[in-house]
Amino acid sequence: MxxxxxxxxxxxxxxxxxxxxxxxxxxxxxxxxxxxxxxxxxxxxxxxxxxxxxxxxxxxxxxxxxxxxxxxxxxxxxNLMPIDDRARFRVLEALAYISTELHKGFKPFFMPDADDDAKSAAKEQLAKRFALIDQNLEGRDHVLGSFSIADCYLFVMLFWAKTKVGLDLSPRLSAYFDRVSARPGxxxxxxxxxxx
Ligand SMILES: N[C@@H](CCC(=O)N[C@@H](CS)C(=O)NCC(=O)O)C(=O)O
CATH class of the missing domain: 3.40.30.10 (Glutaredoxin)
Structure with a gap:
Protein backbone atom coordinates (compact mmCIF):
# COMPACT_ATOMS: atom_id res chain seq x y z
CA MET A 1 0.00 0.00 0.00
CA ASN A 79 -7.23 -3.94 15.47
CA LEU A 80 -8.60 -0.45 14.81
CA MET A 81 -12.34 -1.06 14.74
CA PRO A 82 -14.50 -3.12 17.09
CA ILE A 83 -15.52 -6.54 15.82
CA ASP A 84 -19.02 -6.31 17.28
CA ASP A 85 -21.44 -5.17 14.55
CA ARG A 86 -23.25 -2.55 16.59
CA ALA A 87 -20.01 -0.99 17.78
CA ARG A 88 -18.82 -0.86 14.16
CA PHE A 89 -21.78 1.34 13.30
CA ARG A 90 -20.82 3.64 16.18
CA VAL A 91 -17.37 4.00 14.63
CA LEU A 92 -18.95 4.86 11.28
CA GLU A 93 -21.26 7.32 13.01
CA ALA A 94 -18.25 9.00 14.65
CA LEU A 95 -16.29 9.08 11.36
CA ALA A 96 -19.21 10.69 9.54
CA TYR A 97 -19.56 13.34 12.26
CA ILE A 98 -15.83 14.07 12.21
CA SER A 99 -15.78 14.28 8.41
CA THR A 100 -18.90 16.31 7.75
CA GLU A 101 -19.31 18.39 10.92
CA LEU A 102 -15.70 18.94 12.03
CA HIS A 103 -13.38 18.50 9.05
CA LYS A 104 -15.52 20.58 6.69
CA GLY A 105 -15.96 23.19 9.40
CA PHE A 106 -12.27 24.10 9.13
CA LYS A 107 -12.60 25.14 5.49
CA PRO A 108 -12.25 28.94 6.02
CA PHE A 109 -8.93 28.34 7.79
CA PHE A 110 -7.52 26.71 4.66
CA MET A 111 -8.83 29.24 2.16
CA PRO A 112 -6.43 32.13 1.56
CA ASP A 113 -9.30 34.46 0.59
CA ALA A 114 -11.55 33.70 3.60
CA ASP A 115 -12.29 36.85 5.59
CA ASP A 116 -12.22 37.28 9.37
CA ASP A 117 -16.03 37.08 9.65
CA ALA A 118 -16.07 33.68 7.94
CA LYS A 119 -13.27 32.49 10.21
CA SER A 120 -14.90 33.69 13.37
CA ALA A 121 -18.28 32.11 12.41
CA ALA A 122 -16.47 28.85 11.65
CA LYS A 123 -14.61 29.01 14.95
CA GLU A 124 -17.88 29.46 16.85
CA GLN A 125 -19.48 26.54 15.04
CA LEU A 126 -16.45 24.31 15.60
CA ALA A 127 -16.51 25.10 19.32
CA LYS A 128 -20.12 23.81 19.42
CA ARG A 129 -19.22 20.68 17.46
CA PHE A 130 -16.26 19.94 19.73
CA ALA A 131 -18.46 20.47 22.80
CA LEU A 132 -20.50 17.45 21.74
CA ILE A 133 -17.35 15.37 21.38
CA ASP A 134 -16.29 16.57 24.81
CA GLN A 135 -19.56 15.30 26.31
CA ASN A 136 -19.20 11.96 24.55
CA LEU A 137 -15.74 11.50 26.02
CA GLU A 138 -17.08 11.64 29.58
CA GLY A 139 -15.77 8.55 31.37
CA ARG A 140 -13.91 7.35 28.27
CA ASP A 141 -10.30 7.40 27.13
CA HIS A 142 -11.24 7.04 23.46
CA VAL A 143 -14.13 7.81 21.13
CA LEU A 144 -15.25 4.20 21.65
CA GLY A 145 -14.01 1.53 24.00
CA SER A 146 -10.47 1.25 22.68
CA PHE A 147 -8.29 3.20 20.26
CA SER A 148 -9.87 3.12 16.80
CA ILE A 149 -9.78 4.85 13.42
CA ALA A 150 -12.20 7.43 14.87
CA ASP A 151 -9.43 8.50 17.26
CA CYS A 152 -6.96 8.79 14.37
CA TYR A 153 -9.31 11.23 12.61
CA LEU A 154 -10.40 13.12 15.74
CA PHE A 155 -6.76 13.62 16.73
CA VAL A 156 -6.09 15.51 13.47
CA MET A 157 -9.13 17.72 14.03
CA LEU A 158 -7.87 18.62 17.50
CA PHE A 159 -4.38 19.18 16.10
CA TRP A 160 -5.87 21.71 13.66
CA ALA A 161 -8.05 23.25 16.38
CA LYS A 162 -4.91 23.98 18.36
CA THR A 163 -2.48 24.90 15.59
CA LYS A 164 -4.69 26.56 12.95
CA VAL A 165 -7.67 27.97 14.81
CA GLY A 166 -6.34 28.66 18.31
CA LEU A 167 -9.48 27.10 19.79
CA ASP A 168 -9.43 26.74 23.58
CA LEU A 169 -9.87 23.04 24.28
CA SER A 170 -11.81 21.90 27.33
CA PRO A 171 -9.78 20.09 30.03
CA ARG A 172 -11.24 16.76 28.84
CA LEU A 173 -10.40 17.39 25.18
CA SER A 174 -6.90 18.59 26.16
CA ALA A 175 -6.35 15.44 28.21
CA TYR A 176 -7.62 13.31 25.31
CA PHE A 177 -5.31 15.15 22.90
CA ASP A 178 -2.31 14.62 25.19
CA ARG A 179 -3.20 10.94 25.67
CA VAL A 180 -3.46 10.27 21.93
CA SER A 181 -0.36 12.41 21.18
CA ALA A 182 1.65 10.23 23.54
CA ARG A 183 1.00 7.07 21.53
CA PRO A 184 4.19 5.89 19.81
CA GLY A 185 2.28 5.46 16.54
N1 LIG B 1 -13.66 14.42 1.02
C1 LIG B 1 -12.23 14.27 1.23
C2 LIG B 1 -11.65 15.63 1.58
C3 LIG B 1 -10.14 15.57 1.69
C4 LIG B 1 -9.54 16.96 1.91
O1 LIG B 1 -10.22 17.89 2.36
N2 LIG B 1 -8.24 17.07 1.61
C5 LIG B 1 -7.54 18.33 1.73
C6 LIG B 1 -6.45 18.25 2.81
S1 LIG B 1 -7.12 18.04 4.43
C7 LIG B 1 -6.81 18.64 0.43
O2 LIG B 1 -6.10 17.80 -0.10
N3 LIG B 1 -6.99 19.87 -0.09
C8 LIG B 1 -6.30 20.32 -1.25
C9 LIG B 1 -7.19 20.48 -2.44
O3 LIG B 1 -8.42 20.25 -2.34
O4 LIG B 1 -6.68 20.86 -3.48
C10 LIG B 1 -11.94 13.22 2.29
O5 LIG B 1 -12.68 13.15 3.28
O6 LIG B 1 -10.97 12.46 2.14
Missing amino acids: KLYYSPGACSLADHIALIESGLPFETEKVDLKAKTTESGADYAAINPKGYVPALALDEGGVLTENIAILSYIADRSG VRAALASEGLD
Whole structure:
Protein backbone atom coordinates (compact mmCIF):
# COMPACT_ATOMS: atom_id res chain seq x y z
CA MET A 1 0.00 0.00 0.00
CA LYS A 2 1.10 3.54 -0.61
CA LEU A 3 -0.39 6.56 1.12
CA TYR A 4 -0.36 9.85 -0.75
CA TYR A 5 -0.28 12.60 1.85
CA SER A 6 0.52 16.21 2.57
CA PRO A 7 2.19 17.06 5.90
CA GLY A 8 -0.37 17.99 8.57
CA ALA A 9 -3.34 17.54 6.22
CA CYS A 10 -6.26 15.21 6.99
CA SER A 11 -4.15 12.41 5.47
CA LEU A 12 -2.31 12.43 8.80
CA ALA A 13 -5.26 10.42 10.18
CA ASP A 14 -4.63 7.68 7.63
CA HIS A 15 -0.90 7.84 8.27
CA ILE A 16 -1.50 7.30 12.00
CA ALA A 17 -3.91 4.44 11.27
CA LEU A 18 -1.38 2.75 8.98
CA ILE A 19 1.36 2.94 11.61
CA GLU A 20 -0.99 1.79 14.37
CA SER A 21 -2.20 -1.08 12.18
CA GLY A 22 1.25 -2.62 11.87
CA LEU A 23 0.58 -3.27 8.18
CA PRO A 24 3.41 -2.66 5.69
CA PHE A 25 3.04 0.58 3.72
CA GLU A 26 4.93 3.33 1.94
CA THR A 27 4.20 7.04 1.74
CA GLU A 28 4.60 9.62 -0.96
CA LYS A 29 4.27 13.34 -0.35
CA VAL A 30 2.00 15.39 -2.61
CA ASP A 31 2.47 19.02 -3.55
CA LEU A 32 -1.18 20.07 -3.43
CA LYS A 33 -0.61 23.33 -5.30
CA ALA A 34 1.39 21.84 -8.17
CA LYS A 35 -0.59 18.53 -8.07
CA THR A 36 2.62 16.56 -8.35
CA THR A 37 4.16 13.98 -6.04
CA GLU A 38 7.67 14.03 -4.60
CA SER A 39 8.80 11.50 -7.21
CA GLY A 40 7.55 13.85 -9.93
CA ALA A 41 4.35 11.97 -10.83
CA ASP A 42 1.22 13.78 -11.95
CA TYR A 43 -1.05 13.49 -8.89
CA ALA A 44 -4.19 14.23 -10.91
CA ALA A 45 -3.51 11.03 -12.84
CA ILE A 46 -3.29 9.08 -9.56
CA ASN A 47 -6.27 10.73 -7.89
CA PRO A 48 -8.41 12.82 -10.26
CA LYS A 49 -10.03 14.44 -7.20
CA GLY A 50 -6.70 16.23 -6.70
CA TYR A 51 -6.80 16.12 -2.91
CA VAL A 52 -5.24 13.89 -0.27
CA PRO A 53 -5.52 11.26 1.07
CA ALA A 54 -5.31 8.56 -1.58
CA LEU A 55 -4.25 5.00 -0.93
CA ALA A 56 -2.77 2.90 -3.72
CA LEU A 57 -3.79 -0.69 -2.94
CA ASP A 58 -1.56 -3.75 -3.28
CA GLU A 59 -4.30 -5.48 -5.23
CA GLY A 60 -4.45 -2.55 -7.66
CA GLY A 61 -6.55 0.58 -7.77
CA VAL A 62 -6.59 3.71 -5.68
CA LEU A 63 -8.94 4.30 -2.77
CA THR A 64 -9.90 7.86 -1.83
CA GLU A 65 -11.90 9.57 0.96
CA ASN A 66 -10.85 9.42 4.59
CA ILE A 67 -13.80 7.37 5.78
CA ALA A 68 -13.19 4.69 3.13
CA ILE A 69 -9.42 4.61 3.60
CA LEU A 70 -9.61 4.48 7.39
CA SER A 71 -12.23 1.72 7.22
CA TYR A 72 -10.09 -0.22 4.75
CA ILE A 73 -7.04 -0.01 7.04
CA ALA A 74 -9.12 -1.08 10.04
CA ASP A 75 -10.60 -3.95 8.10
CA ARG A 76 -7.19 -5.15 6.98
CA SER A 77 -5.56 -4.81 10.39
CA GLY A 78 -8.39 -6.09 12.56
CA ASN A 79 -7.23 -3.94 15.47
CA LEU A 80 -8.60 -0.45 14.81
CA MET A 81 -12.34 -1.06 14.74
CA PRO A 82 -14.50 -3.12 17.09
CA ILE A 83 -15.52 -6.54 15.82
CA ASP A 84 -19.02 -6.31 17.28
CA ASP A 85 -21.44 -5.17 14.55
CA ARG A 86 -23.25 -2.55 16.59
CA ALA A 87 -20.01 -0.99 17.78
CA ARG A 88 -18.82 -0.86 14.16
CA PHE A 89 -21.78 1.34 13.30
CA ARG A 90 -20.82 3.64 16.18
CA VAL A 91 -17.37 4.00 14.63
CA LEU A 92 -18.95 4.86 11.28
CA GLU A 93 -21.26 7.32 13.01
CA ALA A 94 -18.25 9.00 14.65
CA LEU A 95 -16.29 9.08 11.36
CA ALA A 96 -19.21 10.69 9.54
CA TYR A 97 -19.56 13.34 12.26
CA ILE A 98 -15.83 14.07 12.21
CA SER A 99 -15.78 14.28 8.41
CA THR A 100 -18.90 16.31 7.75
CA GLU A 101 -19.31 18.39 10.92
CA LEU A 102 -15.70 18.94 12.03
CA HIS A 103 -13.38 18.50 9.05
CA LYS A 104 -15.52 20.58 6.69
CA GLY A 105 -15.96 23.19 9.40
CA PHE A 106 -12.27 24.10 9.13
CA LYS A 107 -12.60 25.14 5.49
CA PRO A 108 -12.25 28.94 6.02
CA PHE A 109 -8.93 28.34 7.79
CA PHE A 110 -7.52 26.71 4.66
CA MET A 111 -8.83 29.24 2.16
CA PRO A 112 -6.43 32.13 1.56
CA ASP A 113 -9.30 34.46 0.59
CA ALA A 114 -11.55 33.70 3.60
CA ASP A 115 -12.29 36.85 5.59
CA ASP A 116 -12.22 37.28 9.37
CA ASP A 117 -16.03 37.08 9.65
CA ALA A 118 -16.07 33.68 7.94
CA LYS A 119 -13.27 32.49 10.21
CA SER A 120 -14.90 33.69 13.37
CA ALA A 121 -18.28 32.11 12.41
CA ALA A 122 -16.47 28.85 11.65
CA LYS A 123 -14.61 29.01 14.95
CA GLU A 124 -17.88 29.46 16.85
CA GLN A 125 -19.48 26.54 15.04
CA LEU A 126 -16.45 24.31 15.60
CA ALA A 127 -16.51 25.10 19.32
CA LYS A 128 -20.12 23.81 19.42
CA ARG A 129 -19.22 20.68 17.46
CA PHE A 130 -16.26 19.94 19.73
CA ALA A 131 -18.46 20.47 22.80
CA LEU A 132 -20.50 17.45 21.74
CA ILE A 133 -17.35 15.37 21.38
CA ASP A 134 -16.29 16.57 24.81
CA GLN A 135 -19.56 15.30 26.31
CA ASN A 136 -19.20 11.96 24.55
CA LEU A 137 -15.74 11.50 26.02
CA GLU A 138 -17.08 11.64 29.58
CA GLY A 139 -15.77 8.55 31.37
CA ARG A 140 -13.91 7.35 28.27
CA ASP A 141 -10.30 7.40 27.13
CA HIS A 142 -11.24 7.04 23.46
CA VAL A 143 -14.13 7.81 21.13
CA LEU A 144 -15.25 4.20 21.65
CA GLY A 145 -14.01 1.53 24.00
CA SER A 146 -10.47 1.25 22.68
CA PHE A 147 -8.29 3.20 20.26
CA SER A 148 -9.87 3.12 16.80
CA ILE A 149 -9.78 4.85 13.42
CA ALA A 150 -12.20 7.43 14.87
CA ASP A 151 -9.43 8.50 17.26
CA CYS A 152 -6.96 8.79 14.37
CA TYR A 153 -9.31 11.23 12.61
CA LEU A 154 -10.40 13.12 15.74
CA PHE A 155 -6.76 13.62 16.73
CA VAL A 156 -6.09 15.51 13.47
CA MET A 157 -9.13 17.72 14.03
CA LEU A 158 -7.87 18.62 17.50
CA PHE A 159 -4.38 19.18 16.10
CA TRP A 160 -5.87 21.71 13.66
CA ALA A 161 -8.05 23.25 16.38
CA LYS A 162 -4.91 23.98 18.36
CA THR A 163 -2.48 24.90 15.59
CA LYS A 164 -4.69 26.56 12.95
CA VAL A 165 -7.67 27.97 14.81
CA GLY A 166 -6.34 28.66 18.31
CA LEU A 167 -9.48 27.10 19.79
CA ASP A 168 -9.43 26.74 23.58
CA LEU A 169 -9.87 23.04 24.28
CA SER A 170 -11.81 21.90 27.33
CA PRO A 171 -9.78 20.09 30.03
CA ARG A 172 -11.24 16.76 28.84
CA LEU A 173 -10.40 17.39 25.18
CA SER A 174 -6.90 18.59 26.16
CA ALA A 175 -6.35 15.44 28.21
CA TYR A 176 -7.62 13.31 25.31
CA PHE A 177 -5.31 15.15 22.90
CA ASP A 178 -2.31 14.62 25.19
CA ARG A 179 -3.20 10.94 25.67
CA VAL A 180 -3.46 10.27 21.93
CA SER A 181 -0.36 12.41 21.18
CA ALA A 182 1.65 10.23 23.54
CA ARG A 183 1.00 7.07 21.53
CA PRO A 184 4.19 5.89 19.81
CA GLY A 185 2.28 5.46 16.54
CA VAL A 186 1.00 9.02 16.63
CA ARG A 187 4.44 10.39 17.52
CA ALA A 188 5.95 8.40 14.66
CA ALA A 189 3.43 9.76 12.14
CA LEU A 190 4.01 13.35 13.31
CA ALA A 191 7.78 12.89 13.12
CA SER A 192 7.55 11.32 9.67
CA GLU A 193 5.59 14.36 8.44
CA GLY A 194 8.06 16.77 10.07
CA LEU A 195 5.49 17.98 12.62
CA ASP A 196 7.11 17.01 15.92
N1 LIG B 1 -13.66 14.42 1.02
C1 LIG B 1 -12.23 14.27 1.23
C2 LIG B 1 -11.65 15.63 1.58
C3 LIG B 1 -10.14 15.57 1.69
C4 LIG B 1 -9.54 16.96 1.91
O1 LIG B 1 -10.22 17.89 2.36
N2 LIG B 1 -8.24 17.07 1.61
C5 LIG B 1 -7.54 18.33 1.73
C6 LIG B 1 -6.45 18.25 2.81
S1 LIG B 1 -7.12 18.04 4.43
C7 LIG B 1 -6.81 18.64 0.43
O2 LIG B 1 -6.10 17.80 -0.10
N3 LIG B 1 -6.99 19.87 -0.09
C8 LIG B 1 -6.30 20.32 -1.25
C9 LIG B 1 -7.19 20.48 -2.44
O3 LIG B 1 -8.42 20.25 -2.34
O4 LIG B 1 -6.68 20.86 -3.48
C10 LIG B 1 -11.94 13.22 2.29
O5 LIG B 1 -12.68 13.15 3.28
O6 LIG B 1 -10.97 12.46 2.14
